[in-house]
Amino acid sequence: MVKIESFSVEKWMDQYEHHCEHNIAETCCASISIDQLRELSEDKGREIFQASKPLTYGSIRGSDELRSNLARLYSAKATNPLSPDNILTTPGAIQANYLCAYALVGPGDHVICHYPTYQSLYDVPKQLGAEVDLWKAKAQNQWVPEIAKLKSLIKPNTKLIIVNNPNNPTGAVLKRPFLQELIDVASEHGIIVMCDEVYRPVFHSITPADSGFPPSLLSMDYRKVIVTGSMSKAYALAGIRVGWIASRDPEIIEQLAEARHYTTISVSQLDEQVAAYALHQNTIHSLLARNIKLAKTNLELLEKFVLKNDDACEWVKPLAGTTAFVKFHREGIPVDSVDFCEKLLKETGVLFVPGNECFGEEFKGYVRIGFVNHTEIIKEGLDKTTKFVRKSLDDVKLAT
Incomplete structure (x- = not known):
């Protein structure tokens, strides 16, 4: 029997997200309806569903239209276009990552x-019997891990390097020069690199004009790269459960397709x-513009919150994605994240995710904040959190 560890962040969300007043733990850009999606399209007369189409299993590897749209996105500004045949669709990115x-x-x-x-990225390989080493990033290095440490972790049997860019929970970005070093190390040893890119392209604090702006890892010149993505986070459509896997290596795609049948x-x-x-080109630009604008607006609110409470919290400001990792403390001593989150929820109805419970016991005092929900939810939730910090932080246990 496979030994399955408790999936802490999903367990926390399952327990609390439907019993809170202000969900500032949600990691999706504020979700939209079918009607709202149609309103964002430049062609509002175009049908979303083909109502007369028989509901068979459909295209096993993914519909031609969807994979063509994805291939167009990955081919933009790339030297070599990506074929739709190099893409497989999945029920969400979590299944894409599991399948890899x-x-x-x-x-x-x-x-x-x-x-x-995200816990499944390292725990699923463990469940499957692989040995897993964590390539740790630290706040003092802007949540970017060190290439020298990566080199020291490589073994003769290293099969896979997994990265998450933009990162959950920190909102950090692995920039282009770093990605090139990563590819250079991986190619030297012939190691496959898998990048979870579900928060791409929500770049709210870095622009393509920045020399370090990160391309999709699929655009780097290395065939043994896999990227995964989803409609949930950047595209505000978690409810449709659509994700995907893309690789320029046909052999990898075929290997994944064989496993996918099971x-x-x-x-x-x-x-x-x-x-x-x-x-589709008629919709994606306005959809992303809506979500990135929301991220920028709400990040300003979160930054003001951190400044207002700088005697009790600190952070590394995120560059992309929908999450921030904020550390709460009393006179420099980190609070117990679980006790903080539970008392905050009970007293104010505001939901955060405790870092040491859901991302690793070393993250004492940290909470993950999902700040790309509707602006009023974020504003009211942060205002209530400020009052809680001023009134009740002294009642929160300190981390041990």
Whole structure:
């Protein structure tokens, strides 16, 4: 029997997200409806669903329209266009990430995973019998891990390096020069690199004019790269459960496709039609503009909150994505994150995610804040949190 550790962040969200007044733990850009999606399109007469189409399993590897739209996005500014045949769709990015581990690693293999990050990225390879080392990033280095440390972690049996860019929970970005060094190290040893890019392209605090602006890892000149993505975070459509895997290596795609037959068979035709509509050229630009504007607006509110409470909290300001990792303390001593979050929720109805419970016990005092929900929810929630910090922080336990 596979030993499955408790998936702490999902367990926390399952327990509390439907029992809070202000959800500032949600990591998706504020979700939209089908009607709102249509309003964002430049072609409002275009149908989202083909109502007369029989609801068979559909295209096993993903609909032609959806994969063509994705291929167009990955081909933009790339030297070599990506073929739709190099993409597989999945029910969400969590299944895409699971499938990569399921197909590529097992007992006797070694995996290196960027950390902190979403728990399944390192725990699923462990469940499958692989040895996993965490490639740790630190706040004092802007949450960017060190290439020298990566080199020291590599073993003769290292099969896979996993990174998350932009990062959950920190909102940090691995920039272009760093990515090139990563690719250079991986190619020297022939190691596959998998990058979870679900928060791409919500770049709210870095622009393409920046020399370090990170391309998709798929655009780097290395065939043994896999990227995963989703409609949930950057595209505000978590409810349709559509994700994908893309690689320039046909052998990797075929290996994943073989494994996929044992898991999903296909993705819902209805979901794929909505995703294809959202990623169409008539819709995607206004959809992303809406979400990035929301991120910028709300990040200003969060930055003001941190400044207002700088005697009780600190952070590394995120550059991209929808999350921030904020550390709360009393006179420099970190608070107990779980006690902080539970008391905050009970007294104010505001939901955060405790860092040491959901991302690693070393993250004492940290909470993850999802700041790209509706602006009023963020504003009211942060205002209530400020009052809580002023009134009740002394009643919160300190971390041990």
